[in-house]
Amino acid sequence: xxxxxxxxxxxxxxxxxxxxxxxxxxxxxxxxxxxxxxxxxxxxxxxxxxxxxxxxxxxxxxxxxxxxxxxxxxxxxxxxxxxxxxxxxxxxxxxxxxxxxxxxxxxxxxxxxxxxxxxxxxxxxxxxxxxxxxxxxxxxxxxxxxxxxxxxxxxxxxxxxxxxxxxxxxxxxxxxxxxxxxxxxxxxxxxxxxxxxxxxxxxxxxxxxxxxxxxxxxxxxxxxxxxxxxxxxxxxxxxxxxxxxxxxxxxxxxxxxxxxxxxxxxxxxxxxxxxxxxxxxxxxxxxxxxxxxxxxxxxxxxxxxxxxxxxxxxxxxxxxxxxxxxxxxxxxxxxxxxxxxxxxxxxxxxxxxxxxxxxxxxxxxxxxxxxxxxxxxxxxxxxxxxxxxxxxxxxxxxxxxxxxxxxxxxxxxxxxxxxxxxxxxxxxxxxxxxxxxxxxxxxxxxxxxxxxxxxxxxxxxxxxxx
Numbered sequence: 001x002x003x004x005x006x007x008x009x010x011x012x013x014x015x016x017x018x019x020x021x022x023x024x025x026x027x028x029x030x031x032x033x034x035x036x037x038x039x040x041x042x043x044x045x046x047x048x049x050x051x052x053x054x055x056x057x058x059x060x061x062x063x064x065x066x067x068x069x070x071x072x073x074x075x076x077x078x079x080x081x082x083x084x085x086x087x088x089x090x091x092x093x094x095x096x097x098x099x100x101x102x103x104x105x106x107x108x109x110x111x112x113x114x115x116x117x118x119x120x121x122x123x124x125x126x127x128x129x130x131x132x133x134x135x136x137x138x139x140x141x142x143x144x145x146x147x148x149x150x151x152x153x154x155x156x157x158x159x160x161x162x163x164x165x166x167x168x169x170x171x172x173x174x175x176x177x178x179x180x181x182x183x184x185x186x187x188x189x190x191x192x193x194x195x196x197x198x199x200x201x202x203x204x205x206x207x208x209x210x211x212x213x214x215x216x217x218x219x220x221x222x223x224x225x226x227x228x229x230x231x232x233x234x235x236x237x238x239x240x241x242x243x244x245x246x247x248x249x250x251x252x253x254x255x256x257x258x259x260x261x262x263x264x265x266x267x268x269x270x271x272x273x274x275x276x277x278x279x280x281x282x283x284x285x286x287x288x289x290x291x292x293x294x295x296x297x298x299x300x301x302x303x304x305x306x307x308x309x310x311x312x313x314x315x316x317x318x319x320x321x322x323x324x325x326x327x328x329x330x331x332x333x334x335x336x337x338x339x340x341x342x343x344x345x346x347x348x349x350x351x352x353x354x355x356x357x358x359x360x361x362x363x364x365x366x367x368x369x370x371x372x373x374x375x376x377x378x379x380x381x382x383x384x385x386x387x388x389x390x391x392x393x394x395x396x397x398x399x400x401x402x403x404x405x406x407x408x409x410x411x412x413x414x415x416x417x418x419x420x421x422x423x424x425x426x427x428x429x430x431x432x433x434x435x436x437x438x439x440x441x442x443x444x445x446x447x448x449x450x451x452x453x454x455x456x457x458x459x460x461x462x463x464x465x466x
Contacts, residue, residue, distance in 0.1 A: 010201035014070050015050050021066055021455055022059040024100070027051040034073075036095040039082040041389060042341045043426055048075060048089035053097045057117075057173065057181065057212045060096060064210060065179025067094055067455055074177075074455050076206035078148025081119065081140075083344045084425030086152065086205050090459045096210060098147050103316065104128050105213070110290040112218045113170055113187060118147025118211050134218040137162035140421065141327050147211050153203025157326065160246070160379030161253040161285060162219055164421065166202050174201055174212035177451040185215065193409045200446070205423050206457040208450045222253075222285035226314045227322050230307035231277035235259065235362070235374075238280045239307035242378045243351055245282070250298060254283035255379030256326050262333060262386075263371030266325050269332035280378070281322055292390075326375075331374045333386045340388035341369075345404050347411035348382040348420030357410055358383065364406065368399045382420035409434065 019026045027033070028050050037047030037177050049072075054060040067074045073093025080087055087192040089095060092202045102119040109132050116125060122136075122145045129135050139156035148154075150172070155164035162168070171185030184197035201208055235257065242255045258266065260277045280302070286294050295312050302310055313319060316400060334342060349357055358374070365385070376383030385407070389400045408418040409432050417426075418431045433440055444462060447454075 011049050015065075016070060017070075018050075018052065018063060018066055020426075022052075022054065022062045022165040023056065024052055024054040024059050024063070027053070029033050033095075035080070035099065036077050036087070039085060039087050039090075041083050041085045041425070041427065042343050042389075043085040043088055046088045046090045048095040049092045050234045051095045051097055053100050055100055057175070060098075060101070060210060060212055061175045061179045061181050061465070063094070063096060064175050064177065064455075068177055068179060068453065072455065073458050074210065075457050076147070076151065076210045078118070078141070078145030078151070081142040081144045081148065082152060082425060083346065083422040084419075084427040086423055086425035086457070086460055088426060090426070093458075098145065098210075098212070101147075101212060101260075107132060107134075107218075108187075109134060111187060112220070112390055113215060114218055115213060115215045116146050118145060118150075120146050122146065122149070129218065133221055135221050136168070137219055138165055138168055141330065146214050146216070149216055150202055150211050151204065151206050151422065152423040154380065155377070155380075157254045157256055157323070157377065159377065160255060161251060166199055168217045169198060169202055169214060170217055171215035172198050172201055172211055174208075175208065175210040175212055177453065177455055181212075187215065203423065205425065205461055206413055207447060207461050208456060209444060212454075223287045224285070224291050224314065225253075225319055226256075226284050226286070227311060227319050228282045228284075228295065228298055228302065228310065228312045229322055230279055230280050230302045230310045231275050232300065232305075232307055233277065234306075235278055237306040238278055239351075239355040239358070239376075240280075240377050241280065241302050241307060244301050244305065245298060246351070246379070248297065248301065250294060251285050252282065252379055253285045254281065254323075255377070256281045257374070257376040257378045257383075258326065258329065259374040261336070261371070262329060262375060265332035265334075265336045265373055266328060267327050268335040270325060275309065277309075281326060283319075283323075329373075329375050331385075333388065336373060337349050337371055337388040339390065341391045343389055343404065344422065345385045345387065345398050345407050346382070346419050346422040347408055347416055348380070349411050349414045349416030351378070351381045353414040353416065354381050354383070356377060357407075357414060357416075360410065361385065361407060364403060368403055370396075370400060370403060372460055377420075380420075381416065405431065405434075424461045426460060431460060432461065432463050
């Protein structure tokens with residue numbers, strides 16, 4: 001019974017026990033199960049046997065303990081916005097939906113930190129902080145839950161200046177596989193006491209425990225934001241411009257590159273006219289005194305590397321317009337081939353290698369006859385191709401899968417990683433041995449110590465698990 005779907009008679013009995021033992025909704029209907037058996041990836045639907053929405057952390061812990069006793073898999077679930085099949089219930093079991101754990105418990109402005117439950121969403125937190133003079137910078141685009149962002153180690157457009165989730169999580173509350181609740185980290189900004197359990201659970205994709213509360217680092221809202229956009233004829237020059245901006249010490253908060261293919265989709269989505277060029281969008285955070293000199297220096301560098309049609313803006317509505325185009329990329333790219341399924345890549349390389357790997361990838365895509373708009377976080381070397389594929393065409397699907405694997409392997413050769421922010425899930429398990437070598441054995445040992453029966457999100461992250 002462990003790590004597999006329960007037989008029908010056993011399932012009914014167990015779910016009755018679950019309903020009697022905890023407060024919260026146990027959903028057995030097919031529609032609720034189907035919603036929790038997929039994410040934004042192209043992987044086939046695999047619904048859990050049931051969905052449980054706890055009303056409190058204590059009820060979540062009781063549910064985990066009951067599942068552990070019965071050997072029932074537990075799949076932590078946020079909003080299902082992942083890209084690698086990380087919440088798909090390939091082994092059945094109970095999906096624990098944290099959406100009702102959605103309270104913002106503390107906002108400590110003096111210490112610039114807050115405590116939230118796992119079901120709080122990014123936009124919910126953003127609205128709560130707006131009047132405080134502080135903000136939480138990690139912005140993956142989707143209105144993901146904070147718990148889900150912890151699970152995948154999410155990043156976003158502002159990572160060059162503020163970092164990703166690992167740099168912005170101070171402490172966690174986690175339900176372990178035996179139903180016990182532990183606290184990791186503290187409100188302090190540093191510690192040399194014991195193992196860093198907080199970072200162990202960040203990016204663990206729900207395979208080690210259920211994250212229920214998160215203490216986050218907050219940042220002052222910038223005094224002045226200035227965005228600059230420019231067209232480029234080729235990707236290499238745009239990436240080189242960003243490298244020089246970074247080397248010049250400018251306060252670069254965002255550096256997003258959208259290739260000409262993606263810009264055609266954005267033009268269709270926004271009904272605006274864009275040139276058939278690669279678009280580089282930058283944002284700087286500074287004080288009012290030095291902003292004019294900063295903008296002129298940035299313009300000079302962009303021009304030096306071939307940037308044209310340069311526009312700088314600082315009004316809130318103009319800033320919003322620029323970044324709306326970037327955040328609409330996932331909808332826009334689908335317009336380029338409406339009947340296609342999107343297979344998203346996600347690798348990260350040293351910024352010095354970024355232009356080279358993109359050059360190689362463009363040639364590889366052309367040879368494979370694959371349509372793939374590009375969106376790159378060129379400030380930190382992370383980039384995504386959206387492979388637009390007819391999944392009913394098995395030969396085309398093979399070409400897309402081979403490209404995704406090739407890209408990840410090439411990133412490793414350049415000293416990069418196979419995932420910058422989306423995680424491993426189902427999609428990249430086969431690359432974990434190549435990515436981590438003997439360290440993968442240490443990861444398995446940690447998994448075995450914290451989850452000896454393998455109830456938490458089985459079949460994810462590790463290759464060849466049964």
